[in-house]
Amino acid sequence: MTAQILDGKATAAAIKSELAVRVEALKARGVQPGLGTVLVGDDPGSHSYVRAKHRDCAQVGIGSIQRELPATATQQDVEDVVRELNADPACHGYIVQLPLPKGLDENRVLELMDPAKDADGLHPVNLGRLVLGIEGPLPCTPNGIVELLRRHKVETRGADVVVIGRGITVGRSIGLLLTRRSENATVTLTHTGTRDLAEHLRRADIIVAAAGVPHLVRPEDVRPGATVLDVGVSRDANGLVGDVDPAVAEVAGWLSPNPGGVGPMTRAMLLSNVVEAAERAAR
Numbered sequence: 001m002t003a004q005i006l007d008g009k010a011t012a013a014a015i016k017s018e019l020a021v022r023v024e025a026l027k028a029r030g031v032q033p034g035l036g037t038v039l040v041g042d043d044p045g046s047h048s049y050v051r052a053k054h055r056d057c058a059q060v061g062i063g064s065i066q067r068e069l070p071a072t073a074t075q076q077d078v079e080d081v082v083r084e085l086n087a088d089p090a091c092h093g094y095i096v097q098l099p100l101p102k103g104l105d106e107n108r109v110l111e112l113m114d115p116a117k118d119a120d121g122l123h124p125v126n127l128g129r130l131v132l133g134i135e136g137p138l139p140c141t142p143n144g145i146v147e148l149l150r151r152h153k154v155e156t157r158g159a160d161v162v163v164i165g166r167g168i169t170v171g172r173s174i175g176l177l178l179t180r181r182s183e184n185a186t187v188t189l190t191h192t193g194t195r196d197l198a199e200h201l202r203r204a205d206i207i208v209a210a211a212g213v214p215h216l217v218r219p220e221d222v223r224p225g226a227t228v229l230d231v232g233v234s235r236d237a238n239g240l241v242g243d244v245d246p247a248v249a250e251v252a253g254w255l256s257p258n259p260g261g262v263g264p265m266t267r268a269m270l271l272s273n274v275v276e277a278a279e280r281a282a283r
């Protein structure tokens, strides 16, 4: 048996064409949606991710506002850019690319952002809204995963989901989305301190692997027919390595490739948060 592909690349392309229609409607009303990025330092991975986000913007008709600071930037320098984007009416949403160089206080920068312009959905106010069930921008990777499952008709209602990894951007927040009444999944959050991880995995209908440990999920850990989402990204001499052993494709029913799975969906949800912020501003 070979798993069916959860095609993030194609799904993200479909979402982008839907967003392009909404951007046209906004432009007809005189509103040009704009995404800002704040990039500090010279990490090549961060630079290539940010470039990809602005390519996406161009495809959908969203304006790009790019701010770059050197690795030597001070806390004050970064905070000044955040204040500038908070005040800029052309910028409907923005992100501060993470991680920031050592010595900068990420949480202080994030708290300074206007929550209404938080395109990542990671501002403490928006994470709080998610906990409370109040509408707001949603974290992009978890939202992208939910959308990827929805559009491939993978049932989440009543499903046992096992998440590996407790980072804020994926593991800790995805349970909040999947346990909403509309998704109705049962979620177990596991991490490096979990006893008998394999035992948890073997029971799962859906596995979300976001630990950043190369090939952590092995075929013998996966129930035949289960859905497996590979979110982890590590790098070795040959390039990108995911959290899922490629041999899992022989056991799983559905598998998100990496690259080409959750990554493009994350970027599509970022655009979606910006379009929604612009629509809110236009109302």
Ligand SMILES: Nc1nc(=O)c2c([nH]1)NC[C@@H]1CN(c3ccc(C(=O)N[C@@H](CCC(=O)O)C(=O)O)cc3)C=[N+]21
Residues within 6 Å of the ligand: 048, 049, 052, 095, 096, 097, 098, 099, 120, 140, 240, 258, 259, 260, 261, 262, 263, 264, 265, 266, 267
């Ligand atoms: N404030 C902030 N927001 C983020 O959303 C954020 C961040 N910081 N820091 C870094 C991580 C990483 N991340 C990725 C998004 C898309 C791909 C992606 O589209 N990847 C392609 C391939 C890219 C390649 O080949 O390098 C794919 O999976 O097909 C990857 C990684 C967003 N992040």
